[in-house]
Amino acid sequence: MRKFLLALAALVVAVASAAAGWFGVKAWKASQATGESPSTASPSAAATSGDTVDLTFRVSEVDASVEGLFEPPACGDTWTPSSDQANGVLPKVDASLRQVAGTDTVTVVPGYTTETAGLGFLASEGSIIVTRDDVVVTPGWGAEFVPEYYVATPGETTLTQSNVEFTGATLCDVADELNEIWEGFDWSTATEDEITAKQDETAAFNAEHASLTPGTYRVYQWSPIILGEPAAIARVLSEEGITGLAGLQYNAGYTALYDDPLVQEHCTDQLDAEGNLLSRNCDVPEDVLAEALERAVPVEYIADVPPAVAFSLAAEFTVE
Template sequence: MRKILLALAAIVVALASAAAGWFGVKAWKASQSTEAPVPTPGATVETSGETIPLTFRLSEVEAAGDDLFDPPSCGETWTPESGEANGVLPKVDASLRQVQGVDTVTVVPGYTTSTAGLGFLASEGSIIVTRDDVVVTPDWGGEFVPEYFVAMPDETTLTQNNLEITGALLCDVSAGLNEIWQGFDWSTASEDEIAAKQAEAAAFYSAHEKLPAGTYRVYQWSPIILGEPAAIARVLSEEGITGLAGLQYNAGYTALVDDPEVAAHCTDHVDADGNLLNRSCDVPEDVLADALEREVPVEYIADVPPAVAFSVAAEFTVD
């Protein structure tokens, strides 16, 4: 899913079926941007000068969060209690509106804390949706994609990963959409066959423009990771290196590309005049780990284990 080619393929399917994972699309979009990342501020910490060498490994961070919580399956009854973890509380807003006649739920995830300037690793937006307390979350978007955040008291730090959900994507009906495209071979299909499939998909969307009646609750949950992973993430953020989950593919748009070992795994695509069109990378984790190693102040390290936090539900009713 995190291969750029697979992400591009996911976009093609998404345009036809809107059933692709949001992470692949987001990673692809990020790879097209050449804007420099903005450093994330943190609370000022008096340091002793003592440091230890640390690096960031995405696989280790993901593993630290993967075993903490199994999201409920489609059709399960689920009514969680909200609660913070390691001083962090997820916050989510959900609003229902009409977009060209289609019921569309916009989900805005974020985090807050009672601890000034707390830096942590957490999901960019892991969402669970229920209708009358029965899970109807879209099938995509359940994986833990960690990013470094700094939350402030009485404020909400937004993840910038807003999601849009329509009735056709809810898991209790989306199987019908998947069946339309299941086994369809775009490379060999005729124009008439493609048009027929697109018409079938359009009819499916039309049949699910309205959300079924009920009380909808949208929850955000996430592992909250401090300790050494958050400490190295903070140091990297202070350098302007963000988007840690996508660095394997987006390192070419950061200062890391100045490292010859990283640059060896990137390819520049230029136009006829030699102007850079885009830069594609696929950097092995071990190479990234070497490039990301830094001396980290010991004061940046909070010795607490990862834990899971759940937001208060954002709720709305469809009559």
């Protein structure tokens, strides 16, 4: 299972135990000016040739193309990066601190900007790194690369719509203590009293960390910026309304891809007593999905540049 799906599975337990979640309120505050002047990535020649090439989208190949480009710093590392664009794209991030039911809660809003008109690219939904006094305290799920297709325009910020929330209880310098509470716990054999005891222990842990530890917090967004063939096929699919590319293996049943009998074979419907669809569960093998996603792609959509990693300026706030 991909790591981001494991993170989502872990979230279910966290929510059940009153721990803070992964997705937050989708809102945007003013982003900081970067002062950067990104370079541009030009499409290949033959911009109006009408030539096409058959391509498909494989998330495993996208992941492989960025492997080794950047190793996120570990919990406890001292880390102070420089903001840097890649392939004409600069991440931008906003972080706002507020109280939610008495708990310090930080909402992080990721996005991208460019100086290249109508630039389409693959990038992360919102990979973040959090430091306190320049020491890494990122939640364990904060560095995952989940690729999606975006189009950025000059002077504007394209939001990823995958906001992130964290609290003091989820930061990596204390999160192991929460994990220890539930480590080895068997829900299938636990009594109601045992479950209640664990939930009470978790609530006490969350209350202990309801206030963020004092210090200067900096939140960075980073991402590989991918053009080339993967972005070109993603553009064609986006024009058809097919998005959420990283999760299509499981979500294809809710897209036009479900019209393909090969995809249908790997989906199961849950119906109510009257035959109405309640849910559709899919697990489509990558080879089957790749066949369903193959398209003729105009060569002018393809920019011949390798993936590179970009870093935002820090969104900064101080806790006294």
